[in-house]
Amino acid sequence: MFRIGLIINPAAGIGGKLGWKGSDHPEFYPIKAQEAILQKEPQRKTEETFQIVKEGLEGEDFLVLTGSGTMGEDLCQKLDIAYQIVYVAPMCTQASDTALTAKRLVEEEVDLIVFAGGDGTARDLLDEVTDQVVVLGIPAGVKMHSSVFAVNPSNAARMILDFVHGALRDRLAEVMDINEDLLKDDVLEARLYGYLRVPDDITCVQRTKVGRQGGEQEKAKQIAQYIADNLIDDAIYIIAPGSTTGEIMKILGLDYTLLGVDVVQCGELLAKDVNESDLLRIVESVQAIYVIITIIGGQGFLFGRGNQQISAKVLGKISKENIKIICTPQKIVDLRGRPIRVDTGSKKVDEMLRGYHRIIVGYDEDYVYQVK
């Protein structure tokens, strides 16, 4: 029997309606509680998804494990889907209810967790789920900068069906969150919070082809090997966050931080998880300095999202040629022609970064792509 975990964040998306840039700030809680009861969006979107899932799994044995009431129970009853309650939620749910339901679903060893919400909901799941269970988001929040969401509810349904039928593998996807309100005041508060495993939604033949090459993970290893083989003696390398850059550290056999910035010289770890001032000290004392950076999130950000330690001030000390962008080919394809974006907070540095760049996509293989 296939066991699908379901978490609906009933309050997801409220912030958007009320003109907030997110729904998970404590001061919003009292208003949220009232609005959430009336709000239908997460329910409607999840219903659209599970209506298709139900039809697609007709005659097959599957069970939905979920929270009580608006967290999933009501929907299962409405759609007449077999379900089991694993968490009893209060009338007005909070972030902790998402986390506790996720914890229970992990304990129940479900095969897949589907959640309806936004970046905040993804973050609530993250600590409980980590890489233990594959997760898929139905987009229902205000902010969805994370790469864990399907494009729309029907697309989510098809990914669920394909995953249930064993036609999809999984990959690591970023969980990100950005405080857009603060961004307006030039205060950047964006973070890469971690990675969840999501179904790999590359179409069938693409998977076959990629499979022959060992997949995106294999491509990331090729890129890392290329970087490792071409390190210049004595030069200092600032290794930005991300799973692709992490592969370099693995090949070099160095300890590293997935979400932080590390510094490497002569194949040795010079500093781990550094901040902006650490980096400024380094760039001011050394001539040959390189940044190895990868594109973060589905929005295609190079700088300014999840890697703010490498700030405009730091970048101002590094030549454009010494910024090495690495990225698996599929991530470039997924941009669908949209340019890679930079938002360092400094117009001068953003301008310096603009233009066509070589993106290292394999061993001795570059794509040429525009940064705006």
Added chain:
Amino acid sequence: MSNEIRVRNFHEAKWDEPIILEMSTPGERGIILQADPQITKIVGSAAEILPDSIKRKNAPNLPELAQPQVLRHFLRLSQETLGQELNIDIGLGTCTMKYSPKINEQFVRSEKFAELHPEQDPSTVQGCLEIIYGMQQIMKAISGMDAFSFQPGGGAQAVYSNASILKRYFKDKGEGDTRTEIITTILSHPVNAASPHTVGYKVITLMPEPETGYPSVESLKAVVSEQTAGLFITNPEDTGIFNPNIKEMIDIVHEVGGLCVADIADSNGLYGISRAKEAGFDLCHFNLHKSFSSPHGSMGPCCGAQGAREYLEKYLPNPRIEYDGEKYFWKEDDENSIGKVRKYYGVIATVLRAYSWVLALGPKGLKEVSEVSILNNNYLMKKMLSDVKGISAPWGKEKYRMEQVRYSFEQMKEETGVGTDDIDRRVVDYGLQGFFQSHHPWLIPEPFTPEPNETYSKKDIDEYVAIFQRISEEAYSDPKLVIDAPHRAPISKIDVNPYEKPEDIIVSWRVYKKKKGLK
């Protein structure tokens, strides 16, 4: 006779035929070979002539069958295939699946040709050499290049051979160590990246601009340098969109000292319209097994005709044919040549078919091939976009295309869940053998690349579109019907996941036995 377009309710044959090795009965014979006593008397028996070192110790384990069983076996298998001559084979874009005139097959199978041996003295094969020489003159006229070699056994090998010329050329100039990069485009045929990479070049790939569908001149300018060995490019690319900036791009590469190589494997939209020389290319290749009507032959008898400008002629593969006004002969001793890329002279049967095809058409006929191909393609595009719900032709909106188009079923996938893989299986139920989706990576989601060349009639194209129209209607009314296809084929929908694991792939009888633990 009705002119109404009929969507055929085709059903594939299923004979449940075992493989021939499993049909063997010891002692059964289809033909009993006997040595000619007169020959034996003169040269002795084969067993005596052969040295012991090359004699088999045991007889080969060949299947033993009589003639009727062999004939029946292969006829049954033939009924289980759908070749170019059975279905409307528009779907395999970039391959130019065109009708191969049968008269050309008669020439190739004639004993006057089939029984020639490549080691015969040239004086005994002057007719054959004249054909090869004559075809070189034709290719020079078609492309504007100054010299040709027919030795590469296919497109990828021709690109490899061209990349090898670049290596040699820059070595001779003393720049072999510094010219390390080649530039190509993501929508050029992938061999333009793969073959130079195999030769040892770093590959830099330009991406299309979202508005036009082809790379910007600025993106090329951003990466050309004194490290650039060359530009390997297809034009038009797989989208059928002609890159109008090609001359400017070539000039930019020439300015930094690089060479430019045209992949004209698919020349079907270019005959008499555009030539490699005028665009400024230094090298090029054509596939005689595609646009020149010779059949593809399942990756076998192919010819990547490799063309060079005068200043690069000396690097072409050896041997090359020459004519001194009286006789044709092979010139093998050019020390500048990159050497042999294939045994002997290449696949001459393919050259002969192409030669006959071109002579039958003449210059005007050849140009008409391209004009009709382009007309057919734009008719197909217009009809596809108007009759088939859920299909689109990304990039170059409202613009005419050359010989093919890369369509997308993205909208259909979004709205119904039916994607290109599902449609690819469903077309089998209507008598098509499937279609080519796209090279990788898939820049266009849910892709489909048909190429309706000059050998398809309007009625063929109308029937072809009607099949896709029918499948689209099914997708929007009963998507499961398409998703579970095929329904009228001996093999139903299969799980593709096993193909992802190399350890599970069986490519030969020997590998099958090994993996199954059979002796």
